[in-house]
Amino acid sequence: MKRIFRFLPAALAATFLLTACPSTKDTEKATTTTAEAPLPKAPVFNADSAYAFTAKQVAFGPRVPNSKAHVACGNWLVNKFKGWGLTVKEQPFEAMAFDGTMLKARNIIAQYQPQAARRVAIFAHWDTRPYADNDPKNPKAPLDGASDGASGVAVALEMARILAAQTDSLAPNVGVDFILFDAEDWGYDSGTQQGQKNLLEGSGDSWCLGSQYWGKNLLPANYKAEYGVLLDMVGAKNGKFSREELSRNNARPAVDKIWNTAARLGYTDFFLFQDSPGITDDHVYTNEAGIPTVDIIDHLPYGNEYFPAYHHATTDNMDIIDRKTLKAVGQTVTQTLYVE
Numbered sequence: 001m002k003r004i005f006r007f008l009p010a011a012l013a014a015t016f017l018l019t020a021c022p023s024t025k026d027t028e029k030a031t032t033t034t035a036e037a038p039l040p041k042a043p044v045f046n047a048d049s050a051y052a053f054t055a056k057q058v059a060f061g062p063r064v065p066n067s068k069a070h071v072a073c074g075n076w077l078v079n080k081f082k083g084w085g086l087t088v089k090e091q092p093f094e095a096m097a098f099d100g101t102m103l104k105a106r107n108i109i110a111q112y113q114p115q116a117a118r119r120v121a122i123f124a125h126w127d128t129r130p131y132a133d134n135d136p137k138n139p140k141a142p143l144d145g146a147s148d149g150a151s152g153v154a155v156a157l158e159m160a161r162i163l164a165a166q167t168d169s170l171a172p173n174v175g176v177d178f179i180l181f182d183a184e185d186w187g188y189d190s191g192t193q194q195g196q197k198n199l200l201e202g203s204g205d206s207w208c209l210g211s212q213y214w215g216k217n218l219l220p221a222n223y224k225a226e227y228g229v230l231l232d233m234v235g236a237k238n239g240k241f242s243r244e245e246l247s248r249n250n251a252r253p254a255v256d257k258i259w260n261t262a263a264r265l266g267y268t269d270f271f272l273f274q275d276s277p278g279i280t281d282d283h284v285y286t287n288e289a290g291i292p293t294v295d296i297i298d299h300l301p302y303g304n305e306y307f308p309a310y311h312h313a314t315t316d317n318m319d320i321i322d323r324k325t326l327k328a329v330g331q332t333v334t335q336t337l338y339v340e
Contacts, residue, residue, distance in 0.1 A: 001131040018058040030077075032231040039264060042338040043162040045330035047323035053154035054146060054235055054321055057126075057158030062142045063149065064130045065103040065183050074106060077126060077180065080157060081110035084159045084164035086178070089220070098206035100186040105241065107210050109219055112163050120337060121228035121256035121291055122159065123282055124152030125184035133192040134312035145185075147298065151235025151321060152178060156332045162334070172337040177225065181210035181282050183279070189312075211282035217287035226340075227254040230283045234329040236310060237322035241271050241300045245278030251292035258294060260279060261339060274301055275294045292311035296329060 009147060057077070061069035081088045091107040108126070128145030143307055144150075156178045163176060187207030188198040228251075233239070237300040243255050262271035276299050283293040310316040 009083050013297060015271070026257065027044070032075065032259045035266075039218070039261070039335060040158040040188060042172075042331075042335045043166060045162065045327060047160060047327035049161065050151075050154045050235075050326040050330055051321060051323050053157045054326070055155060055318055057150040058144045058146050058318055061132070062121050062128045062145065063126060063129055063187065064106050064142070064228055066101070074108065077108055077157075078152070079106070081178065084161055086110040086112050086160060087114045087309045089217045091214065091217070093210075095183055095209040095213065096199070097183075097186045097209070098200045101186070101340060102197050103183050103186060103209065105210060106221070107214050108180040110160060110178040110237065111175065111220075112160060113171060113175035116324075118174045118340070119177055119225040120174050120340070121177045121179055121225040121254075121293070122156050122333070123181065123211070123228055123230040123286060123293065123319060124156050124232065125149055125181045125282060126153045127182050127185055129185040129312055132312055132316075133189060134330065135314050138314055141314050143312065143314050145176065146317050146321050147233045147236040148312070148316050149185065150327065152231030152235065155231050155234055155326060155333070156218075156277060158181065158330055160229075163337075172340060174206075174226070174337060177223075179214070181208070183209035184211065185280055189279040198337050202214075205280065205284075207280060208282050208285055211285040215285040217326060218289060223289075223291075223292050223307070227251050228283070228286050228291040229258070229333055229336075230256070230281060230286070230293055230295045230297070231329065231333070232281060232295060233298035233308075234296055235322065235326050236298055236308060236320045238271055239322070239325040241296050242274045242276035242299050242301055242303050243272075244276050244295045244297065246283060246287065246293040246300070248275065250264060250287045251294045254292060256297070258332060258336050260335045265328075265332060265335060267328040267332055270325060271332065272301055276301070277306070279306070282332045292334075295306075
C-alpha cells in the first residue's frame with residue numbers, strides 16, 4: 001500500500017481539526033455495560049488457512065501490475081471466490097502510474113448473500129509495490145508483500161470460506177462484499193524518490209488507483225453498505241492496530257464496535273485503545289464513495305515512525321507472518337459481522 005506516512009489533503013485535514021480531538025492515551029477501555037449480553041456465536045476463523053492463503057499469494061511472486069505473476073494471482077483469487085459459491089464480478093481498468101507506466105489492472109468483487117439488503121464491505125488490496133524503496137540495502141529489489149497486501153487478502157479469503165460454509169440458520173444478518181483493489185501500491189514516495197518526477201502531481205493521488213477507480217465507477221452499480229473494513233498489513237508478528245483518524249471521523253460507530261469486540265475476545269494486545277494520525281489509504285476513496293470505512297493497519301504506536309520496519313522492504317516476507325495476528329484480526333472482524 002502506498003505507503004508513506006503523510007498528512008491527509010488539506011481540506012480533509014481541516015475537517016478533522018473541527019471534528020476530532022485525537023487522544024494518545026493508552027488507558028481507555030472498551031465500552032461495556034454492567035450486564036453485557038454474551039457475544040453471538042460466530043464461526044471459528046482458521047489462522048492456519050489464512051496463513052496458507054498468504055503463502056500461496058507470495059508463491060506467485062511479486063503481484064506487480066503488468067506481470068505474469070499478477071495475472072496468475074488475480075485468476076486464482078477469482079476462482080477461489082467462485083469455488084465457494086460467491087457471486088464474483090471483475091472490474092478491469094487501465095491507469096497511469098506516477099512514472100508514466102500504463103497499468104493494466106482489475107478490481108475483484110465477491111458477494112456473499114448478494115440478496116441481503118443490509119451489507120458490510122471488506123476491503124483489501126491485492127497488488128504489491130514494484131520495488132522495496134524503503135529497504136536500507138536493496139531499495140530497487142522486488143518484495144514479496146506478505147503483510148502489505150497478501151495478509152489482508154488472506155483474511156478476506158478465509159472469512160469468505162467460512163461464511164460460505166454456514167447453513168442459512170448460522171449465517172450473519174448481513175450480506176458481505178469482499179472487494180479487492182488493484183494498483184494501490186505503485187505511488188510516488190517523496191522520501192525515497194526525490195530524483196523522479198511525479199507525473200500525476202497536481203492531477204490526482206498517485207496511490208490507491210484501484211479504489212479511486214472503483215469509487216467513481218461503483219460495482220455493483222449504486223453500491224451501498226452500512227460500513228466497510230479495510231484490511232491492510234494485518235499479518236505481521238506483534239501487529240498493532242490503533243484507531244486511525246479518518247476512520248474515527250467517518251466511521252466511529254464501526255470503530256467502536258470492532259475495537260470493543262476485539263477486547264471481549266481477548267485481543268487488546270493487538271487492537272489498542274489508542275488514537276493515531278490520519279493516513280492516505282484506500283479508505284480515503286471508499287469514504288468519499290459513501291461507505292464509512294475503518295482502516296485496520298499495522299502501526300507503530302510510539303515514537304516518530306508510523307510504519308514497521310518491514311514496510312516497503314525486502315523483509316516483508318513470510319518470515320514475519322504470524323498466525324496469532326491473522327487470528328486476532330480475522331476472528332474479530334468475523335465476530336463483528338455476527339454482532340449485526
